[in-house]
Amino acid sequence: MNKHTILCMFSGGIDSSGVLHSLVTDPAFRDRELIVHHIILQNRENRAKAEMDSVTAIIKHYQEQHPERPFTYTQSVFNTMGFAPLQANRFPFDMDVCAFTAANIAVARKDVRQIAMGRTKTDVDSGGQNFQKRMERAQNVFRAVYSLETETVPDYIFPVINMTKQAIWEMLPEPVQNASWYCRQPQYSEDGLAHPCKQCITCKEVQEFIEHA
Numbered sequence: 001m002n003k004h005t006i007l008c009m010f011s012g013g014i015d016s017s018g019v020l021h022s023l024v025t026d027p028a029f030r031d032r033e034l035i036v037h038h039i040i041l042q043n044r045e046n047r048a049k050a051e052m053d054s055v056t057a058i059i060k061h062y063q064e065q066h067p068e069r070p071f072t073y074t075q076s077v078f079n080t081m082g083f084a085p086l087q088a089n090r091f092p093f094d095m096d097v098c099a100f101t102a103a104n105i106a107v108a109r110k111d112v113r114q115i116a117m118g119r120t121k122t123d124v125d126s127g128g129q130n131f132q133k134r135m136e137r138a139q140n141v142f143r144a145v146y147s148l149e150t151e152t153v154p155d156y157i158f159p160v161i162n163m164t165k166q167a168i169w170e171m172l173p174e175p176v177q178n179a180s181w182y183c184r185q186p187q188y189s190e191d192g193l194a195h196p197c198k199q200c201i202t203c204k205e206v207q208e209f210i211e212h213a
């Protein structure tokens with residue numbers, strides 16, 4: 001296999017929607033095949049359904065609006081709901097699960113030579129040392145999967161690294177804006193619909209620029 005494929009890890013959030021948007025619309029990526037993967041993270045934060053609804057709508061949007069740029073969509077499930085009897089506060093970090101899954105997909109598909117992640121200027125500017133350390137650990141998880149492989153480790157790419165969350169938001173088409181999910185603690189109404197909590201860090205951050213838009 002000589003083809004060169006990019007694997008886009010997609011959560012349905014604003015940052016990874018920005019990445020998907022760039023990969024689909026930017027001619028610079030047109031010569032590479034694209035796999036888009038969503039991990040259904042079932043944990044005590046209870047975001048899985050809200051994220052899945054976003055992912056479904058956004059994937060549909062790009063498939064319908066950009067038939068010139070087809071991609072393969074895949075998903076997997078990572079479920080730690082069974083940790084409940086431990087009554088512990090800790091469960092695996094999304095970033096680590098994402099790195100582990102991405103590496104295993106790339107090992108299985110040798111043509112995957114780049115992993116696209118939704119890191120932004122906002123993360124880098126405001127994340128501080130804590131964020132750097134978590135990124136480093138995730139990259140270590142990624143490389144660890146490759147310790148038994150002979151080929152070189154694929155590169156991480158960050159197509160929206162120079163953009164703030166707000167700039168990404170403004171770049172996204174309206175249907176994608178409306179479908180994207182950002183809240184860390186969704187509140188579900190009785191009809192099963194997810195609503196942003198309006199209290200968490202990302203809710204507050206996003207409200208700032210949605211109100212001013």
Ligand SMILES: [Zn+2]
Binds near residue numbers: 197204
């Ligand atoms: Zn929230």
